[in-house]
Amino acid sequence: MSARLTPGDEAPAFTLPDADGTEVSLADHKGRKVIVYFYPAALTPGCTKQACDFTDNLDLLAGAGYDVIGISPDAPEKLAKFREKENLKVTLLADPDKKVLDAYGAYGEKKNYGKTYLGVIRSTIVVDEEGKVEHALYNVRATGHVAKIIKDLGI
Numbered sequence: 001m002s003a004r005l006t007p008g009d010e011a012p013a014f015t016l017p018d019a020d021g022t023e024v025s026l027a028d029h030k031g032r033k034v035i036v037y038f039y040p041a042a043l044t045p046g047c048t049k050q051a052c053d054f055t056d057n058l059d060l061l062a063g064a065g066y067d068v069i070g071i072s073p074d075a076p077e078k079l080a081k082f083r084e085k086e087n088l089k090v091t092l093l094a095d096p097d098k099k100v101l102d103a104y105g106a107y108g109e110k111k112n113y114g115k116t117y118l119g120v121i122r123s124t125i126v127v128d129e130e131g132k133v134e135h136a137l138y139n140v141r142a143t144g145h146v147a148k149i150i151k152d153l154g155i
Contacts, residue, residue, distance in 0.1 A: 004105035019079035038106035042082035046142035053146035
């Protein structure tokens with residue numbers, strides 16, 4: 001498990017397949033701010049709520065200069081199903097090896113009902129135009145999180 005990122009850190013570079021299998025890199029977004037959010041699993045209630053919230057606010061975020069990328073350990077095929085079923089507009093990337101999740105500190109020990117296990121830590125990292133971490137939020141809630149980000153970013 002890698003350390004969590006903090007503001008000012010260089011955002012780890014990544015290239016991952018999207019829901020259509022097309023490679024997407026963080027570098028593709030250079031010059032724009034990027035909200036990279038990590039979620040445990042497509043087609044689950046909390047992750048669906050979060051993805052729909054980002055989709056509903058995408059025009060507002062894009063207008064303020066932010067691109068949104070969601071990353072989970074799901075396969076591209078499952079992400080495509082998720083996108084179609086929920087009519088999602090955010091870019092969804094597949095990280096089945098959990099290398100990017102780990103690099104961003106979004107994979108590690110979790111506790112649920114007294115049990116400790118390894119899993120995806122719901123996290124959101126805001127990366128500035130230069131590729132530096134502007135905000136690093138860990139253990140966020142699926143519900144109400146997007147509204148909080150919009151407020152925190154002053155949009």
